[in-house]
Amino acid sequence: MLSHVFVGIADFERAFGFYSVLMDTLNLKLKFRDDDACWAGWMAADQPRPLFLIGKPYDGRPAAVGNGHMLALLATDRATVDRAYAAALAHGGACEGPPGLRPQYHAHYYGAYFRDPDGNKLCVCCHEPEAPAANPASN
Template sequence: MLSHVFVGITDFERAFGFYGVLMETLGLRLKFRDDDACWAGWMPADAARPLFVISRPHDGRPATVGNGQMLALLATDRATVDRAHAAALAHGGACEGPPGLRPQYHADYYGAYFRDPDGNKLCVCCHAPDTTSATQIAG
C-alpha cells in the first residue's frame, strides 16, 4: 500500500540517534545514510518497500508537526512494542501513551504512543494475540 514515508526533522544527528535505535528494535535495516544531504532511510529486512525516510524538509523551511497526524509502525509481537517504546523514550522521545491493550480498537490491539525529538507523533503496535502472558489494558 505504501511506497515510502518521509518524516521531517530539524537536527539530523539527534533524529538519527532516535530513529536508528527505534528501527533496529523493530527489525528494520538501514538502507542509506547521507550525512551531507542530512537524510537516512530504513527498510524491512525481507523487502525493498516500504521505505521510512528522515530528512530536513527539501524546501529549506523548518520541519513542523502535523496536527492530528500520526505514523503507526508495526511490531511482530508485544514485547517488541515494549522495547520500542522504551528505546524511544531513552533516546529523546516523549510518552503519549504507555504500552498496553487498546480494546476500543480490537481485542488484540497492543500499542504504545510517543513523540520523536521533533514532536512527530508515532505509534508502535501489534495486532496479534499475546502468546506469552496476561497483558494489562492501557488507561
C-alpha cells in the same frame, strides 16, 4: 499499499540517533544514510518497500509537526512494542500513551504512543494475540 513515509526533522544527528535505535528494535535495517543531504532511510530486511525516511524538509523551511498526523510502525509481538517504547523514551522521545491494550480498536490491538525529539507523533503496535507462555518441561 505504501511506497515510503518521510518524516521531517530539524537536527539530523539527533534524529538519526533516535530512529536508529527505534528501527533496530523493530528489526528494520538501514538502507542508506546521506550526511551531505541530511537524510536516511530504513526498510525490512526481506523487502525493498516500504521505506521509512527522515530528513530536513525539501523546501528548506523548518520541519513542523502536523496536528492529527501520526505514523504507526508494526511490531511482530507485544514484547517488541514494549522494547520500542522504552528505547524511544530512553533516546529523547516523549510519552503519548504507554504500552497496553486498546480494545476500542480491536480485541488484540496492543500499542504504545510517543513523540520523537522533533515532536512527530509515532505509534508502535501489534495486532496479534499475546504469545502463549512457554510451558515448563515436565520430568
